[in-house]
Amino acid sequence: GQSLEQPSEVTAVEGAIVQINCTYQTSGFYGLSWYQQHDGGAPTFLSYNALDGLEETGRFSSFLSRSDSYGYLLLQELQMKDSASYFCALSHGGATNKLIFGTGTLLAVQP
Amino acid sequence: EAEVAQSPRYKITEKSQAVAFWCDPISGHATLYWYRQILGQGPELLVQFQDESVVDDSQLPKDRFSAERLKGVDSTLKIQPAELGDSAMYLCASRLRGGGNEQFFGPGTRLTVL
Numbered sequence: 001g002q003s004l005e006q007p008s009e010v011t012a013v014e015g016a017i018v019q020i021n022c023t024y025q026t027s028g029f030y031g032l033s034w035y036q037q038h039d040g041g042a043p044t045f046l047s048y049n050a051l052d053g054l055e056e057t058g059r060f061s062s063f064l065s066r067s068d069s070y071g072y073l074l075l076q077e078l079q080m081k082d083s084a085s086y087f088c089a090l091s092h093g094g095a096t097n098k099l100i101f102g103t104g105t106l107l108a109v110q111p
Numbered sequence: 112e113a114e115v116a117q118s119p120r121y122k123i124t125e126k127s128q129a130v131a132f133w134c135d136p137i138s139g140h141a142t143l144y145w146y147r148q149i150l151g152q153g154p155e156l157l158v159q160f161q162d163e164s165v166v167d168d169s170q171l172p173k174d175r176f177s178a179e180r181l182k183g184v185d186s187t188l189k190i191q192p193a194e195l196g197d198s199a200m201y202l203c204a205s206r207l208r209g210g211g212n213e214q215f216f217g218p219g220t221r222l223t224v225l
Binding site for chain 1: 115167211
């Protein structure tokens with residue numbers, strides 16, 4: 001089967017940098033995606049890593065290491081609005097791009 | 112800005128009743144997904160359509176759940192009969208054919224089964 005593990009909660013202060021880790025088990029996948037979900041809201045796409053290494057999108061960066069079955073999302077210059085749940089997801093690509101989501105990490109940004 | 116539409120936003124029902132949820136994906140998006148998200152967990156794929164065809168329903172409890180996308184546009188997810196354990200958020204998402212890895216999610220339907 002496939003599974004993804006994330007820390008359940010992370011707390012950080014405004015302006016700081018925080019890293020949310022994701023470890024996974026799978027027999028094969030195309031890439032690792034990250035989604036943000038505010039309380040009561042819809043998940044929104046943040047980032048995708050098809051290859052090993054770092055992808056940067058504004059204040060957010062995502063990293064993938066296939067050899068270590070590990071990835072992370074890095075959030076810089078934290079803002080109060082970044083308080084949300086963050087999910088990593090294995091992407092199976094192809095025509096249908098099936099996603100298998102992780103357990104989610106609740107990020108609380110404090111003033 | 113184009114969005115995925117879902118209705119109703121909230122639904123309260125009693126166990127053994129039938130419920131139905133509707134989703135209208137972003138125009139032109141060939142792939143449509145229904146997910147179930149239990150509070151505190153990640154979304155779990157229930158069923159996936161490519162145009163009007165089901166391409167993955169391996170996690171759909173077929174004894175009580177059904178889904179259709181007759182004309183390859185909007186879609187309906189039905190539960191009959193509802194059980195207490197079905198209380199969850201039901202999310203619909205869509206993706207443009209060949210449009211990369213991003214899935215666009217709707218606001219969801221929060222189902223409470225009493």
